[in-house]
Amino acid sequence: MKVDNSADLRRRIETLKREKRAVILAHYYTLPEVQEVADFLGDSLALSVKAQSVEADTILFAGVHFMAETAKVLCPDKRVLIPCPEAGCSLAESCDAEAFAAFRAQYPDHTVVSYVNTTVGVKALTDICCTSSNALEVVRSIPADRPVIFAPDRNLGSYIRKLTGRDNMVLWDGACHVHEEFSLEKILELKRENPGAKVVVHPECKAHVVAAADFVGSTAAILDFCGSSGAETFIVVTEPGILAEMRKRYPGKRFIPAPPIDSTCGCNDCRFMKMVTLERIAACLEQEGPEIVLDEEIRRRAERSIRNMIAVR
Ligand code: 13P
Numbered sequence: 001m002k003v004d005n006s007a008d009l010r011r012r013i014e015t016l017k018r019e020k021r022a023v024i025l026a027h028y029y030t031l032p033e034v035q036e037v038a039d040f041l042g043d044s045l046a047l048s049v050k051a052q053s054v055e056a057d058t059i060l061f062a063g064v065h066f067m068a069e070t071a072k073v074l075c076p077d078k079r080v081l082i083p084c085p086e087a088g089c090s091l092a093e094s095c096d097a098e099a100f101a102a103f104r105a106q107y108p109d110h111t112v113v114s115y116v117n118t119t120v121g122v123k124a125l126t127d128i129c130c131t132s133s134n135a136l137e138v139v140r141s142i143p144a145d146r147p148v149i150f151a152p153d154r155n156l157g158s159y160i161r162k163l164t165g166r167d168n169m170v171l172w173d174g175a176c177h178v179h180e181e182f183s184l185e186k187i188l189e190l191k192r193e194n195p196g197a198k199v200v201v202h203p204e205c206k207a208h209v210v211a212a213a214d215f216v217g218s219t220a221a222i223l224d225f226c227g228s229s230g231a232e233t234f235i236v237v238t239e240p241g242i243l244a245e246m247r248k249r250y251p252g253k254r255f256i257p258a259p260p261i262d263s264t265c266g267c268n269d270c271r272f273m274k275m276v277t278l279e280r281i282a283a284c285l286e287q288e289g290p291e292i293v294l295d296e297e298i299r300r301r302a303e304r305s306i307r308n309m310i311a312v313r
């Protein structure tokens, strides 16, 4: 029989946070019980901005590796702990820094825009980062006649290219395994079964899925839309971890997770985000590690591209 020791773990984590003067930042895609022990919950942009203003000596990042790295880039004097350093991201992994440097060298007059879902090495080769919350504003901040490299997400890149009408954007060919798995047919079937439901979609999804959306946005933008929309039912086309926060914020509304192409595979769960458990968080606080450590020269170059993004916001 499986013993539920989550109440004990939660108490232990609260005590450790006080003892170690630590705060926990968590992404909406983490497990619901992980979201509950977070001091701050947010999307990639909000978490980057928040990391800079936390007063604690230690940040524990409940999320994937690139997110903790981003916090360390912005807060080099704080200790940034990562409970699961092996929690990568299929998008970040689709863009190796060495290969990206060679790609960039082919387009020397292009401004490089990279989604934050990249390693610190790629950020160091970037002029300005973006997240799914601000990609449009970031690209619009670049003069229209200046060509752009957009990396690593081809879906977000082509969505922004369509919105801006820029034909001078070259895309890196990367993608997120989670967001590419949604089935348009099943979304349309759900819409037929739930008349009046709004389809809300993350821009990492494929273009034909994005085209079926009533609203396209980052996790934070989707959350806000569900609050301000008069609709009562939403078909949610992003990682289902976000449903915990949706149901908490809007208990009177109904949220239906969109199914993947193969309903038996559970492949719309981000397996990396789900590696972060209460056990791993408690152990990480107790041992004060693993910790993010960065090469200072690379960190400084990456910081410039993240700060350029924050200036646009
Ligand atoms: P957000 O920018 O919405 O936080 O997205 C992060 C992410 O990893 C999406 O897959």
Ligand code: SF4
Residues within 6 Å of the ligand: 029, 064, 088, 089, 090, 091, 092, 117, 176, 177, 178, 179, 239, 270, 271, 272, 273
């Ligand atoms: Fe990376 Fe996709 Fe997971 Fe987001 S959902 S962290 S892009 S693998």
